[in-house]
Amino acid sequence: MRRINLLLILVLCTSVLAGCSSSIKASLDNQFTITPGQSARIASESITIKFIGVMADSRCPTGVECIRAGDVSCSIEITKDGIKNPITLTDSAGSGSSGGYTFQNYKIIFSVSPYPVAGKTIAKSDYRLILKFTKLGN
Numbered sequence: 001m002r003r004i005n006l007l008l009i010l011v012l013c014t015s016v017l018a019g020c021s022s023s024i025k026a027s028l029d030n031q032f033t034i035t036p037g038q039s040a041r042i043a044s045e046s047i048t049i050k051f052i053g054v055m056a057d058s059r060c061p062t063g064v065e066c067i068r069a070g071d072v073s074c075s076i077e078i079t080k081d082g083i084k085n086p087i088t089l090t091d092s093a094g095s096g097s098s099g100g101y102t103f104q105n106y107k108i109i110f111s112v113s114p115y116p117v118a119g120k121t122i123a124k125s126d127y128r129l130i131l132k133f134t135k136l137g138n
Contacts, residue, residue, distance in 0.1 A: 023048075031132045036125055042133060045106075048079040051129045054112065055088065063118035072112045074129055078103055089129075107134045 026032040026040040026049075034040050039050040052075035060066030073090040089101055089110050100109040109132045114122060 026131075026133070029132070029134055031130060033128050033130045035129075036127055040131070045133075045135075046081055047106075047133070049131065049133075050077040050079075052076060053124055054127045057112075057116065057122070059116050061116035061118040061120075074110075074112060074127075076129070080104065102136070105136045107136055108132070109134070 022037070023039045023041055024032065024034065026042050028042060028044065032040050034049070034051045036051055036053040039048050041048045055073045055075050057072045058070035059072050060068070060070050069092075071090055071092045073088055076087050076089060078085045078087055085103070087101070087103065089108070091110070091112060100107050102108070111130045113128045113130065114126065116122060
């Protein structure tokens, strides 16, 4: 009986770990989405982007009238040629319509989902960072 329980636990753990992808492949000029703790690799540019998490989210929830739109800030880490660069992406409009962010010779367009809804809390793990990297000068 003990061996069966151990085997079931081992199978369950393996299944859970197999379902967790800590890194995805991405490419320039194509949108991709990552979750907190997940990374994306743009192999052609030797870039890895890790989504650390949402640091602050003061966007005006759907169903509420606000004086200002609010903003959302995300912490990411961009590793380029082996050098780690901590970066905070902030969407001041709170709607994904920000002008983006410039990192070295790349333009980063981003948005954060889900958008807040009145009366509902967004779990840190439910956030998604939608990114698009474009090389400047192209």
